[in-house]
Amino acid sequence: MVRWEPGAAERLQKAALELFATRGFEQTTTMEIAESVGLTERTFFRHFSDKREVLFSGQQVLVDAFLAGVDAAPPDASPLEIVASSLRSAGSFFPDERRAHSRTRQSVIDQNPALRERERHKLASIATMVAEAMRRRGIGEVAATLAAESGATVFAIAFTQWIREGEQRSLTDIAAEVLRELLTLTATASERMPR
Amino acid sequence: MVRWEPGAAERLQKAALELFATRGFEQTTTMEIAESVGLTERTFFRHFSDKREVLFSGQQVLVDAFLAGVDAAPPDASPLEIVASSLRSAGSFFPDERRAHSRTRQSVIDQNPALRERERHKLASIATMVAEAMRRRGIGEVAATLAAESGATVFAIAFTQWIREGEQRSLTDIAAEVLRELLTLTATASERMPR
Numbered sequence: 001m002v003r004w005e006p007g008a009a010e011r012l013q014k015a016a017l018e019l020f021a022t023r024g025f026e027q028t029t030t031m032e033i034a035e036s037v038g039l040t041e042r043t044f045f046r047h048f049s050d051k052r053e054v055l056f057s058g059q060q061v062l063v064d065a066f067l068a069g070v071d072a073a074p075p076d077a078s079p080l081e082i083v084a085s086s087l088r089s090a091g092s093f094f095p096d097e098r099r100a101h102s103r104t105r106q107s108v109i110d111q112n113p114a115l116r117e118r119e120r121h122k123l124a125s126i127a128t129m130v131a132e133a134m135r136r137r138g139i140g141e142v143a144a145t146l147a148a149e150s151g152a153t154v155f156a157i158a159f160t161q162w163i164r165e166g167e168q169r170s171l172t173d174i175a176a177e178v179l180r181e182l183l184t185l186t187a188t189a190s191e192r193m194p195r
Numbered sequence: 196m197v198r199w200e201p202g203a204a205e206r207l208q209k210a211a212l213e214l215f216a217t218r219g220f221e222q223t224t225t226m227e228i229a230e231s232v233g234l235t236e237r238t239f240f241r242h243f244s245d246k247r248e249v250l251f252s253g254q255q256v257l258v259d260a261f262l263a264g265v266d267a268a269p270p271d272a273s274p275l276e277i278v279a280s281s282l283r284s285a286g287s288f289f290p291d292e293r294r295a296h297s298r299t300r301q302s303v304i305d306q307n308p309a310l311r312e313r314e315r316h317k318l319a320s321i322a323t324m325v326a327e328a329m330r331r332r333g334i335g336e337v338a339a340t341l342a343a344e345s346g347a348t349v350f351a352i353a354f355t356q357w358i359r360e361g362e363q364r365s366l367t368d369i370a371a372e373v374l375r376e377l378l379t380l381t382a383t384a385s386e387r388m389p390r
Contacts, residue, residue: 142352146377146380150344157341181341182341185274185342186275187382
C-alpha cells in the first residue's frame, strides 16, 4: 500500500538542497534526505529517480517557459525580438521569492563537475529547442541558431547576476539589460567592421 | 626497452578514426587500433591515455589558435573585432586538406552522446578562455562573455557548414559570413527594440 504524503516532493527537495549545501552533494544519501523529513527512501524514489533529479526536476517547466515566450512574440517579430520575449517568459519562472533557493542550488552545482556538466547540457538543450521553435516560425537556420544561442548566453549571464548577494533587480530586468548590452556590442562592431 | 616508432601517433589516429567510423566508437578496442597498424596496445597507450583521447588530442592546439587570435587583434579593437580575429586564427587551424578528416571525426562524435558532451564541453572551455583573455585586455565582464560566447556559436555554426558534403568555402570565410549575419540580426533588432 502506498501512503499519500502531502507535499512530500517539495519537502524532500527542500531537505535535499539543505543537505547538499551543508554536507556536500556526494556525501548526502537518498536515505538521509528521506529520513531528515521523516519519510522513507522508498517515498523518495516515488518522487525522484535519483538524488541528481532533485536538482533538475524543474527543467521541463523552464523549457516550457522559454517556448511559451517564443509563441507569445508577434508574428512579425525579428529573431532577437522573439529571444527577448522568450527571456521575459523564462524570467517570470524565477520570482524574487525563489532567489535564495536558486542561489543555494547554484552553489551546490558549482561544487560538482558532473552537475555543472548537466546544467550546461540543460542550457544547451533549451537553446536547441528555442532555435527549433524559431525555425518553425519560418526563421532561417543560421539566424535561428545565432539568436537562440545568444538568448541562452544572455540568460546565463543574467542568472549569475540575479543570484549575487545583495542583487535587487528582477531576473527579467537584468536579462533585458544584458540583451541591450549585446545589441550595443554588435552595433559598435557593425560601424567598424566590413560588411 | 621502448622501441621508437616514427609517426606512430599519426598512424594510430588515422587507423582509429577509420575503425570508429566503420565499426562504431564503442565497438572498437585500443588493441584493434594498435594491431591494425602493426603496433602493440602498449605503444597506443604511450601516445594516448584512452581511445577517446585520439579524438581530442588536438584540443590544446585549437585553444592556442583562438587565443593567438585574441592577442593578434589591435589594442583598440572592440570585443567583436577581437572575436573576428580569434575566428580567423582558429580557421587557419582547419585548412581544406583537413576537411575530410574533420567530417569523419564529426560523424563519429555525432553518434555517441558522451563524445557529443565532451565536444560541447571543449567548445564551452574555449569560450571561457577567450572571455578571460578579453578581460585581461580590459574588456568588461559581461561584454567579454557575450562576445566570446557569440564567437563560439559562430564557430560551431561555421564548422557544421564547412564539413558539409560539397562545401567549397574555407572555414575562415564561412565564419566571417556567419559573424556578419549575427551583426545584421542585431542591427535589425536594434532599430526596433527599446534601448
